[in-house]
Amino acid sequence: MKAEAFAELLGAEFYTGVPDSQLRPLCDYLMDTLGTDPRRHVIAANEGNAAALAAGYHLATGKTPAVYLQNSGEGNLINPAASLLHRQVYGIPVIFVVGWRGEPGVHDEPQHIYQGAVTRRLLDDLEIPSFVLGPETPEEEARRAMEDFRPLLAAGGSAAFIIRKGGLTYGKKTVYQNRHTMSREEAIRRIAAAAGEKAVFVSTTGKASRELFELREGWGQGHGRDFLTVGSMGHASSIALGAALHRPEARVWCLDGDGALLMHMGAMAVIGQAGPGNLVHVVLNNAAHESVGGMPTAAGGLDLPEIARACGYPRALAAETPEALEAALAEIAERRELCLLEVRCAIGAREDLGRPTTGPQENKRAFMENLKRLADGR
Template sequence: MIDCNHFVRGLEQAGIGLVTGVPDSLLRNICACITGTLPPERHIIATNEGAAVAMATGHYLATGRPSLVYMQNSGLGNAVNPLVSLADPLVYGIPMVLMIGWRGEVLSTGTQAKDEPQHRKQGLVTLAQLDTLGIPHAVADASTPDIAGVLAGLTADALARPGPVALVMRKDSFAPYAGKPASADHPWPSREDALRTLLGALPPASLIVATTGYASRELFELRRQLGQPHERDFLCVGGMGHASQIAAGIALAKPESLVVCVDGDGAMLMHMGALAISAGCSNLIHIVINNGSHESVGGQPTKAADLNLAKLARSLGYGFAHRAESLEALNALTQRALTCGTSAFVEVMCRTGARGNLGRPDRYPAEAKADFIAAIAKG
């Protein structure tokens, strides 16, 4: 397996200046090493992949040094616009190295590795996408003998083009990295307890759109534990950052229905400008679970740990926007949101952590979609 410290030394040897990107579960060990090794000004966790490409562009303009931009392959779509319209050799020619975690990878046998439904299509088309974009790429795995040499070669290629190149990482490429122990969590409620409280406060007919990650997984299991049907829940197993606009689309089309978006802090920050649209939906309650962490992909911090999201939501147009720091406050604020007569936003402060035996939804997305559509039709 690739030693994480050796990889970081390879970045230094290749002349990489800035490291930025969006965390990925396949890259959690190397991201932890980068966080623990590089000074804060040289490693920035971006709000979305396109923003990371833009940051790398600015860094090159200021220093003449290429950056490493990391992401999961599902985030490649967010990066396409700045890659093509800014960094491409036909435009400004900005050299950078993309490090892409290959979920749903295609094995050397030509078969696809087993993965979650949301990663199947993306895994099949990842290399073809890079080919279509004209981005030269190399694939690395645990047996890659000289990762420092690979990084040096890719960086030289990026400078020579000049433009983006990519390093596509297979699953389990990096050796485990023992980073610094996490600081003690704040005594806020767990995300799962917050979701349980929310389900108890909402009317049974509520339509719930839940964001990517642990929130959707916990919601699915809570429904099962409580003996409740799943038909009124739409779980965003992919499309991180877009739950609020799915909820807004439903709310606008069904003004007589109560629509609830269960969001995460990292997902909300990814496309925060969209909240100005959600804020115009008087039948929408937007619940954001803020634990200051990209928890499901390794626990990397988000900027939300230092922000008051409720104040931001109020400035973006929500008529009702408050923060809850306890289950009692969450229950009370949800009750108030139900009767406020305007768009509502509730920021729920939660600690990190999930059950070790937390499962994943076992219903195929097409089946869940059909049930959700039928539930909307029932009114």
């Protein structure tokens, strides 16, 4: 179904959500037609944030908003869906548009398999009826489903369209870019080289982890020094904090993304309060949700080092050129203290960028064994 027809079917005048690759046709259409006019379209920090924004819109207008998300974001959505939107609480109607990763019977990455299996079940538990839209679904069926949802929405309930791969199309692909020239992969290469052999890394979900994996492959180093957070977007920094606090002999580097940082930004306050001197929090900031298409985040206009200092980080640096990055890394090497390093990167990755060839549990075991070796002084 064409994204234009789908948007017309929904009839929503306000959209908010977190981008998803399955929903890229809709996301590109929204960017081309609505842009980031906050009265019509807001790219949220996380899915719960989107649901609350949608609630505020309904309270102000009495109209029904649309919230888009990847099914992995249902976890962030559960609290406001159950304790704010539900008809037993405020009865605020929302149309959810959910990209279905890990659909049973469709090959996908490990982090999507279980989430894909329970996608519809979670919506059922929240009493949100759903309609699955795939590439072969007749448009008339989708329109009938929307008509069936209307009495429910009018009564304060919510409904969802679950979008299978290829369920939506759009005639063009929007190109996203920024003014920065250093690639994320080059930044990761320089950081990993400067960190040294005894450093360990916790990398965020998305292309940063894929680039780190391929870097280790190219250097013939193995993967025990890296924990690749393939799912659980926004939590890499908290994982890194837990590891740093309990393995003080290791220098722990967190490779975070701007979208991930925004998703659970409160973690920065907790990290600053704990203040582990062996943690370096790197934010690879290209102001984009690149792994799912490139739609912008709110991080492009933020002073992340200033935010880090306000959260209690004793040192906070920024770089956007290779030379500035090398200088920052040399400064970090001189002192063992909690530090945030923001690296402003270009949008884009190699066309032939692969995916990790080791599974999550294999990665976990190798990482834990490496941490134990470091603790034993080996």
